[in-house]
Amino acid sequence: MSGILYVIGTGPGSPDQMTPEALKAVADSNAFFGYFPYVDRLNLKPHQRKIASDNREELARARAALELAASGERVCMVSGGDPGVFAMAAAVCEAIEAGPKEWKAIDLVITPGVTAMLAVAARIGAPLGHDFCAISLSDNLKPWDVITRRLRLMAEAGMVMAFYNPISKARPWQLGAAFDILRECLPPTVPVIFGRAAGRPDEAMLVMPLGEADANRADMATCVIVGTAETRIVSRPGKPDLVYSPRFLAGDSK
Amino acid sequence: MSGILYVIGTGPGSPDQMTPEALKAVADSNAFFGYFPYVDRLNLKPHQRKIASDNREELARARAALELAASGERVCMVSGGDPGVFAMAAAVCEAIEAGPKEWKAIDLVITPGVTAMLAVAARIGAPLGHDFCAISLSDNLKPWDVITRRLRLMAEAGMVMAFYNPISKARPWQLGAAFDILRECLPPTVPVIFGRAAGRPDEAMLVMPLGEADANRADMATCVIVGTAETRIVSRPGKPDLVYSPRFLAGDSK
Numbered sequence: 001m002s003g004i005l006y007v008i009g010t011g012p013g014s015p016d017q018m019t020p021e022a023l024k025a026v027a028d029s030n031a032f033f034g035y036f037p038y039v040d041r042l043n044l045k046p047h048q049r050k051i052a053s054d055n056r057e058e059l060a061r062a063r064a065a066l067e068l069a070a071s072g073e074r075v076c077m078v079s080g081g082d083p084g085v086f087a088m089a090a091a092v093c094e095a096i097e098a099g100p101k102e103w104k105a106i107d108l109v110i111t112p113g114v115t116a117m118l119a120v121a122a123r124i125g126a127p128l129g130h131d132f133c134a135i136s137l138s139d140n141l142k143p144w145d146v147i148t149r150r151l152r153l154m155a156e157a158g159m160v161m162a163f164y165n166p167i168s169k170a171r172p173w174q175l176g177a178a179f180d181i182l183r184e185c186l187p188p189t190v191p192v193i194f195g196r197a198a199g200r201p202d203e204a205m206l207v208m209p210l211g212e213a214d215a216n217r218a219d220m221a222t223c224v225i226v227g228t229a230e231t232r233i234v235s236r237p238g239k240p241d242l243v244y245s246p247r248f249l250a251g252d253s254k
Numbered sequence: 255m256s257g258i259l260y261v262i263g264t265g266p267g268s269p270d271q272m273t274p275e276a277l278k279a280v281a282d283s284n285a286f287f288g289y290f291p292y293v294d295r296l297n298l299k300p301h302q303r304k305i306a307s308d309n310r311e312e313l314a315r316a317r318a319a320l321e322l323a324a325s326g327e328r329v330c331m332v333s334g335g336d337p338g339v340f341a342m343a344a345a346v347c348e349a350i351e352a353g354p355k356e357w358k359a360i361d362l363v364i365t366p367g368v369t370a371m372l373a374v375a376a377r378i379g380a381p382l383g384h385d386f387c388a389i390s391l392s393d394n395l396k397p398w399d400v401i402t403r404r405l406r407l408m409a410e411a412g413m414v415m416a417f418y419n420p421i422s423k424a425r426p427w428q429l430g431a432a433f434d435i436l437r438e439c440l441p442p443t444v445p446v447i448f449g450r451a452a453g454r455p456d457e458a459m460l461v462m463p464l465g466e467a468d469a470n471r472a473d474m475a476t477c478v479i480v481g482t483a484e485t486r487i488v489s490r491p492g493k494p495d496l497v498y499s500p501r502f503l504a505g506d507s508k
Contacts, residue, residue, distance in 0.1 A: 012366075016278070019368065021270035058501075082368075084375040086501075090383025093498035097488045104490040112266075112368045112376040114273065114336075121338040122366040129344025131404060133387035133413060142503035150385060150411045157407040158400070159387060234351045236358040244347035247312075247340075249396035 002105045004028075005069040007089050009082040009113020010041050014199035017119065021111045025076055033065040034078030034088070042078065058088060062095040070102045082115035086136045086164045116223040117162035120195025124205055125234070125242035127193060127225050130249065132160035137167075137174045144174070148181055155185035160231065160245050163224040167215060175224065176215035182226060186210055191233055191243050193225040194218055207233065207243055256359045258282075259323040261343050263336040263367025264295050268453035271373065275365045279330055287319040288332030288342070296332065312342060316349040324356045336369035340390045340418045370477040371416035374449025378459055379488070379496035381447060381479050384503065386414035391421075391428045398428070402435055409439035414485065414499050417478040421469060429478065430469035436480060440464055445487055445497050447479040448472055461487065461497055 006025035011017035026032075029048065032039050036052035044050065053061050062077070069075040079087035089110050096103045121128045133154050139147060154161050166175040179192075188211025196204040196219065206217055210226065218224055227245055234242040260279035265271035280286075283302065286293050290306035298304065307315050316331070323329040333341035343364050350357045375382045387408050393401060408415050420429040433446075442465025450458040450473065460471055464480065472478055481499055488496040 011273070014275070016275040017273050017366065019265070019271050019273060021268070024270070082372045082376075084372060084380045084382050086383075089376070089380035090498050090501045093379045093383070093486075093488060093496050094500060096490075096496065097486060097498075101491075104488070104493070108493075108496070110376040110379070112271065112372040114366045114368060115372065118336050118338060118366040118369065122336075122343070122364040125347045125364070126338045126343035128338050128388075129340075129347070131387065131389045133385065133408075134382075135385045141501050146412070146503060150413070153407045153411040154387075157404045159404070232347075232351060234347060234358070236350075237355075239358070239362075242347050242350065242362070244344050244351075246348060247344045247395050249400060 002102065002107070003069040003072045003074055004107040004109065005065055005075050005077060005092070007077045007079070007083045007092055007110045009079050009087065009111065010038055011114040012081060012116055012119040012199040013041065013197065017114050017199050019111065019113060022113060025109065025111055029074045029076035031068055031073055031075045032078055033061050033075065038078045038080045058091040059095060062088065062091040063099065066092070066095055066099060066103045066106060069106045082113040083110055084112065085115040085134060116164065116198065117225060119198035120193060120223045120225060123195065123198050124193055124207070126244040127227055127231060128160055128245065129247055130160055130228065130230070130245040132162060134162045134164060136164045137178055138165040138171060139174060151178055151181050152185055155182055158228050160228055161226045166218045166222055166224045168220050175218055179210065179213045179215060183210060187229050190229060191227040191231050193243060194222050195225065196222045205240070207241060256356065256361070257323040257326045257328055258361040258363065259319055259329045259331060259346070261331045261333070261337045261346055261362070261364045263333050263341065263365065264292055265368040266335060266370055266373040266453045267295065267451065271368050271453050273365065273367060276367060279363065279365055283328045283330035285322055285327055285329045286332055287315050287329065292332045292334045312345040313349060316342065316345040317353065320346070320349055320353060320357045320360060323360045336367040337364055338366065339369040339388060370418065370452065371479060373452035374447060374477045374479060377449065377452050378447055380498040381481055381485060382414055382499065383501055384414055384482065384484070384499040386416060388416045388418060390418045391432055392419040392425060393428060405432055405435050406439055409436055412482050414482055415480045420472045420476055420478045422474050429472055433464065433467045433469060437464060441483050444483060445481040445485050447497060448476050449479065450476045459494070461495060
């Protein structure tokens, strides 16, 4: 007897940005795992059980969900944003690879979602309109020197960069250090977007030039997008500025 | 009198992967611009007018939509996937910047969507589970030598890569050339995913090692994801293989 494990993304937080596919997975499940603020976004029915947990226990959470699914239960693993972007889908795959063979027989259904950088970009214009990358600034899972190396290579390549996990109480200095590195590689005028809680009631968008970018303006709910030398800011009287990265790149530029 | 311009993403194609926010924008609009297969995905009412166009006329299409919105109309610009990822949002911002001042007064509402790489990743496991980038292989908007330079830098940085616009009748050789470059920089065992039409009835997922990756397996509806040396393939008896990029990266690796 083998159950099903859905791995869903709620999107950035607004119910209007959650897909019907994810909602159907919720309706079809009886037990819910995930970081508690994400699980709390769902309007669960009395028979639907929450098994929420702290944010830093991803592999243990994946194993517990797989164990329950292997017993025949219909289980839902809840991520914010998209489950495949610095979220639970990779942890579930890791647990399946290392786990008992019964876990490979579980029906695994991953439903994509709107990830934070897309929601922030939509709010401010089109900063990801050109080639771009997504980097987690958390050095819990990779060494800091790998991150610094990647930042320099991304700047050299002329990529727009979206930073996930930019800052937390346990990692207070990494975003500031990343800005310092990028100030060595990119013009000080490059726009930096601090996109906080996109689509939620406490949403706040802030644009600063890289030369003045202040890491203290970010928190755990912020996705930071760093443009390129080509990224443009368009003033609109009475409306917020638009920030976009042109689709066209001439030959003499990076 | 100034109207509104929505710029929406339909997601990869399944109605189940389109957000309620995008559906509300459709319901609120009277005129629809976009590449015709995307506009045809919408169930429009008789009073809702389609002004569909060819895929290569993005800036002209953006200007026409802005002109109509500036006249007071409620207009919807339709992209597949997410409108900010190699799609219409950047073209609209460009047109606003260069256009008459009335266009800056239009209410511009961009709604994010599930972009192709996220849908493909969800179908196959979690190949984007680590730092990743998105690159358009079209050399219509940037020189080919910029693309080749970026490919080498992304490989050096250890990024997972998602390729948009990998191939078309007018650009038949670029994907093969990209594979050739990556074969010089990455191990031949690196998994390459050809994710075609994710979420649509004609969906097809194919995984090949980079050493054997054949560009002829891609078409215009394909998003290609190239893993890293760390990306794993998990066999599951009676089920498709899972492909994922581990969250954890040890210090001695790229």
